[in-house]
Amino acid sequence: MKYFFSNKVRIALIVAAILAAALAIASSLTSLTPGEFIVQGILTPMRATVSSAASQIAQFYDYIYRYEELAAENEELKAQIAEMEDDVRDLSDLERENERLRALLELVEDNDDYTLVDCYVITRSSNDWTSTVTVNKGTSSGIEAGMCAITANGEVVGLVTETGSNYSIIKTVLDSSLEISATIASSGYSGSVQGGYTTETAGKLRMDYLPSSAVIRNNDQVVTSGTTVYPRNLILGYIIDAGFDDTGVAKYAILEPAVDLESLEQVFILTGFDED
Numbered sequence: 001m002k003y004f005f006s007n008k009v010r011i012a013l014i015v016a017a018i019l020a021a022a023l024a025i026a027s028s029l030t031s032l033t034p035g036e037f038i039v040q041g042i043l044t045p046m047r048a049t050v051s052s053a054a055s056q057i058a059q060f061y062d063y064i065y066r067y068e069e070l071a072a073e074n075e076e077l078k079a080q081i082a083e084m085e086d087d088v089r090d091l092s093d094l095e096r097e098n099e100r101l102r103a104l105l106e107l108v109e110d111n112d113d114y115t116l117v118d119c120y121v122i123t124r125s126s127n128d129w130t131s132t133v134t135v136n137k138g139t140s141s142g143i144e145a146g147m148c149a150i151t152a153n154g155e156v157v158g159l160v161t162e163t164g165s166n167y168s169i170i171k172t173v174l175d176s177s178l179e180i181s182a183t184i185a186s187s188g189y190s191g192s193v194q195g196g197y198t199t200e201t202a203g204k205l206r207m208d209y210l211p212s213s214a215v216i217r218n219n220d221q222v223v224t225s226g227t228t229v230y231p232r233n234l235i236l237g238y239i240i241d242a243g244f245d246d247t248g249v250a251k252y253a254i255l256e257p258a259v260d261l262e263s264l265e266q267v268f269i270l271t272g273f274d275e276d
Contacts, residue, residue, distance in 0.1 A: 132169050176196070224236060
């Protein structure tokens, strides 16, 4: 046992001597005292750790700052895009308005006897049998039930059936209860036009009571014949199909309506015209 401890002491002394020599050599090379060298050895890893942590904190701060900066920029860009979209919508509205006014000017120049009140569609309603639109003017603007409603292009929208001081309800050409005397413009064949009232002709018009000998061609224009309600030559639609009715002694034609009721924005009520 004594021998064993003496060996341990001997090894410890050798290790101590080696460490002392190493410290002396390192001290001479770095110009540091052995104590300073030991402290430096301990502090150097700590400094590296602190430096790394500080770098990470700085990077995190930069990330947060950059995130807030990008978020603010994103909100500003969204606001700019929304503003541009509003400008585009306004421009589109103006372009459509100008197109309608040009068409209306041409319509009035061709029909200087027309007296028109312009209105805007505020609601619309339809089912298999009825179809109406409500506009924003009524009796205070001189509109009465029984007046014809048209577009700036002279297309028939329908007939005013109900009025208030600041609104009017128009039964459209697609309503199956509305019947309008009509003529095929190219041939002069006359008949009566109603809104489609079967599944096959829903959203279309049907012209009945055409002569069995009538030559009917697709894309022929159908216009009003002229009555006390509807002036002559207002556009009702265009023929897309034809055939014999159930009696077999008369023909009918299916029409694509001239007016697009789904996108209809502005309506003109014909408050007066020369019936001659």
